[in-house]
Amino acid sequence: MGSSEQSEPRRSDGLFLPDFCSARVVLAVVLLAELVAILLTLARYEAGEQFWDNLARISLFLLWCTLLSAGLLCAARSSFAARGPAATSLAALGIVLASVAVVSAGAWWMGRAWQGLPALLAGADTGRLPVFMSTNMLIAAIVTGLLLRYFWVAAQWRREVREEARSRIRALQARIRPHFLFNSMNTIAALTRTDPKRAEEAVEDLSDLFRASLSDATSTVTLKEELELSRIYQRIEEHRLGDRLAVEWRIASLPLRARIPALSVQPLLENAIYHGIEPLQGGGTIVIEGSYDAARGVIELTIENPLAEPLAGGAARREGNHMALDNLRQRFALAWGGRASVQAGPSGQHYRVVLRFPAEVSA
Amino acid sequence: MRVLIVDDEALARGRLQALLARDNSHEVVAEADSGESCLKLVAKHRPDVVLLDIRMPGMDGIETARHLAALDDPPAVIFVTAYDAFAIEAFDAQAVGYLLKPVRGERLAEALRRAARPTRPQLSALGGKGGARRRWIATRLGDALRLIPVDTIQYFQADQKYVTVHHEGGADLIDESLKELAAEFGDEFVRIHRNALVALKCVAAVERDAQGRLRAYLEGRPDGLAVSRRYAPQVRKRVKKG
Numbered sequence: 186m187g188s189s190e191q192s193e194p195r196r197s198d199g200l201f202l203p204d205f206c207s208a209r210v211v212l213a214v215v216l217l218a219e220l221v222a223i224l225l226t227l228a229r230y231e232a233g234e235q236f237w238d239n240l241a242r243i244s245l246f247l248l249w250c251t252l253l254s255a256g257l258l259c260a261a262r263s264s265f266a267a268r269g270p271a272a273t274s275l276a277a278l279g280i281v282l283a284s285v286a287v288v289s290a291g292a293w294w295m296g297r298a299w300q301g302l303p304a305l306l307a308g309a310d311t312g313r314l315p316v317f318m319s320t321n322m323l324i325a326a327i328v329t330g331l332l333l334r335y336f337w338v339a340a341q342w343r344r345e346v347r348e349e350a351r352s353r354i355r356a357l358q359a360r361i362r363p364h365f366l367f368n369s370m371n372t373i374a375a376l377t378r379t380d381p382k383r384a385e386e387a388v389e390d391l392s393d394l395f396r397a398s399l400s401d402a403t404s405t406v407t408l409k410e411e412l413e414l415s416r417i418y419q420r421i422e423e424h425r426l427g428d429r430l431a432v433e434w435r436i437a438s439l440p441l442r443a444r445i446p447a448l449s450v451q452p453l454l455e456n457a458i459y460h461g462i463e464p465l466q467g468g469g470t471i472v473i474e475g476s477y478d479a480a481r482g483v484i485e486l487t488i489e490n491p492l493a494e495p496l497a498g499g500a501a502r503r504e505g506n507h508m509a510l511d512n513l514r515q516r517f518a519l520a521w522g523g524r525a526s527v528q529a530g531p532s533g534q535h536y537r538v539v540l541r542f543p544a545e546v547s548a
Numbered sequence: 549m550r551v552l553i554v555d556d557e558a559l560a561r562g563r564l565q566a567l568l569a570r571d572n573s574h575e576v577v578a579e580a581d582s583g584e585s586c587l588k589l590v591a592k593h594r595p596d597v598v599l600l601d602i603r604m605p606g607m608d609g610i611e612t613a614r615h616l617a618a619l620d621d622p623p624a625v626i627f628v629t630a631y632d633a634f635a636i637e638a639f640d641a642q643a644v645g646y647l648l649k650p651v652r653g654e655r656l657a658e659a660l661r662r663a664a665r666p667t668r669p670q671l672s673a674l675g676g677k678g679g680a681r682r683r684w685i686a687t688r689l690g691d692a693l694r695l696i697p698v699d700t701i702q703y704f705q706a707d708q709k710y711v712t713v714h715h716e717g718g719a720d721l722i723d724e725s726l727k728e729l730a731a732e733f734g735d736e737f738v739r740i741h742r743n744a745l746v747a748l749k750c751v752a753a754v755e756r757d758a759q760g761r762l763r764a765y766l767e768g769r770p771d772g773l774a775v776s777r778r779y780a781p782q783v784r785k786r787v788k789k790g
Contacts, residue, residue: 367630368557371649375563425557466556466582466605493605 200266201340202277202333206259211252218251219244221328246292250325253284274333278326285325289318350515365455372424387424390417400447405520408484409441415451415473422458429468430458436475436486443484443544446516452509453488453538461490461536469493477544486540492531510538517542549660552593553579554586554612555601555628560649564599564628567653574660583607584695587615591692595623597663599647602629607684607695610635614671615686615693618723624663635674642670681732685713687720696720698736702766703746703773704729738786740764741776751787 203210222244230236257280265273293314369391376384397414406414412434419432432454450473457471469491476485510529517525517540525542551574555561561579568574577593580586584607586598598616602609613625627646629635639646644666645659666674684695700716710721711729730739737745746764753765754775762780763772764787775783 363631363633367649371563371630371651372557372559374650375559375566378566379562425559427558463603464605 200262200273201270201337202258202262202265202273203336204259204262205255206262211255214251214255215248217332218247222247225324246288249288249291250281250285253288254281257284270337274337277333278329281325281329282322285322286318289321290314293317364459368425369421372421376424383424387421390421393417394421394451397451398448403516403519404447405444406447407441408439408443408445411445411447411450412436412439412441414448415454418451418454426458426462426468429465430462431468431470433470433472436473438477439475439484439486440477440544440546442546444546445542446513446520449513449516449540450486450488452513453540456509456538457488457490457536461493464493465491482544484540484542484544487537488540489532489535489537492534492536513540549574549596549663550577550593551575551660552577552586552589552595552598552623554581554583554598554604554609555579556581556604557601560601560628564651564656567651567656570653571657583609583612583615586612587686587693587695590616590619590623594621594691597624597626597660599626599628602627602632602635610671610674611682611684613666613674614668614682615684615695617666617668617671618686618688618693619691622665624665626659626663638674642666642673644670644674681735685722685724687713687722694720698733701747702750702769703744704737705745705773706743738779738783740779740783741774742778744773746773748786754783754787 203213205211205214222240225243225247226236226240229239258277261276261280265276268276369387373384373387373391376387394414394417416434419430423430454471454473461471462469472487472489474487474489477483478485510527514527517527521542525540527538527540529538530536551568553561553564553576555564558581561581565576565579568576577595578589580589582604586600589595590598598613600609600612604612607615609627609629613627616622616625625645627635627639627644628649628651629646630649636646636648638644645663647655647659681698683698685698685701686693686695688694696713696715696717702714702716704726705712705714706726711724711726713720713722726739726743726745730737730745733745736748738748738751740746746766750766751764752767755763755765757763757772762775762777764775764783765772
């Protein structure tokens with residue numbers, strides 16, 4: 186996902202066409218032109234004709250058309266960016282038709298100039314120019330129309346997938362926030378008079394946390410930064426829960442420069458507190474344990490909280506918990522494919538989430 | 549007014565305490581950190597108003613209020629909550645007093661002026677929205693409430709006027725109808741007769757006695773309870789499953 190697409194989704198409206206400046210797209214277009222050439226040759230084939238000669242001539246003709254069109258589309262790409270899909274489609278169609286017209290005229294003149302050469306195309310040497318040209322342009326218009334339609338649908342689909350992922354992340358962030366936000370505000374309101382210094386700290390911590398939560402959901406941070414954020418979160422909750430909350434960090438062996446998707450550990454700590462500590466009258470201990478397998482380059486991070494009965498409104502929160510985990514799974518899959526995993530479930534008297542991911546230093 | 553503050557978080561209690569201290573017309577008679585201790589302190593101090601947090605470990609605010617409503621002269625209740633979408637909707641719909649954290653001084657004053665006791669229908673509607681069953685049944689001992697954990701109840705039995713709760717600690721009278729109890733605890737209890745509601749987990753066997761009448765035998769109670777013809781199919785089905 187490029188950053189330009191993220192920051193201005195509307196701009197990509199006119200950019201539903203693939204980038205014809207890239208070699209990969211040009212190769213795909215050339216292959217497509219060959220398929221059309223085979224199709225046209227087969228359609229005109231009659232017994233006794235020389236199939237391969239015809240294919241070669243049509244291919245040559247189509248490659249000229251294709252490469253000329255691709256070149257022009259590449260040059261025009263920057264001006265497409267500002268336009269809507271209809272204008273872009275019309276412009277692209279115009280470019281293709283103009284290219285076909287130019288190449289057709291060229292082929293026709295070549296056929297006349299060198300009578301001795303084998304005709305470039307059936308009809309080019311015998312027929313009249315307007316007929317030859319309009320036939321070619323009609324074929325080009327139909328094929329281009331189909332392609333434009335395909336590109337449009339594919340772009341729509343991609344955009345929907347992206348939008349859905351983004352809105353889910355947003356929904357998730359919105360779901361986690363309110364309870365925590367208002368409780369923290371209440372804490373700060375209470376501390377302002379009794380302990381201004383702690384109130385100040387809490388405001389600073391809360392700001393750091395919110396700044397992190399506003400960052401791009403697909404960005405990565407170092408493990409050190411993510412664990413730091415989790416500790417900030419823990420500090421805020423400690424004001425509120427007092428002695429009821431204890432967190433044991435066993436992370437000495439972790440390579441802190443390894444990168445991890447932003448906000449992957451903090452939401453798990455939040456879940457652990459919400460589901461595991463708050464419902465317990467006497468509170469409890471959360472254990473965060475990290476281990477590093479240097480030989481395989483794999484980091485394992487475990488977050489464990491006591492199992493407790495849900496509080497009022499617990500059913501909805503349970504769903505929230507699954508959403509947080511599903512979301513994390515998606516982001517891990519996006520970052521590392523099958524090399525990372527997120528496992529969660531009860532284990533004895535505890536609920537345990539295990540993250541496994543490769544230790545990679547660069548983003 | 550005499551006020552009791554109930555919240556599991558010390559800072560939240562401190563904040564309400566500080567807000568109330570600004571105004572001389574109110575007196576905080578006690579603070580409780582759980583629903584259970586709230587019920588004890590209400591019996592002891594007889595406050596006019598209870599400021600009641602909803603999300604608390606153990607007995608939550610809504611269940612606490614339901615038990616309070618069973619008292620002869622219950623205090624008014626103002627719920628306090630940080631963010632519970634379902635509860636806020638329910639409060640609005642039922643016109644029950646509530647405050648949102650962080651609580652504003654003037655809102656608190658206003659709520660205290662209008663403090664009213666939530667009615668039983670209001671409370672059961674609040675409980676219903678959250679899908680929360682009570683986890684205790686309260687019986688009255690004079691002014692105080694005695695709480696019986698629902699897990700320890702073997703069966704409820706109705707006679708003319710009262711319902712008796714038979715539980716591990718003995719038997720007590722309560723002022724609720726079997727029909728309401730059956731609706732609330734239908735998952736764990738089964739109606740076996742017009743006059744009896746039995747905990748599924750306590751049923752050891754359902755058999756015919758010497759006279760050919762169907763009876764449910766509970767663990768540790770050799771005499772068994774009559775199963776009426778009307779409820780027999782349902783009882784057989786649910787006991788087999790459980």
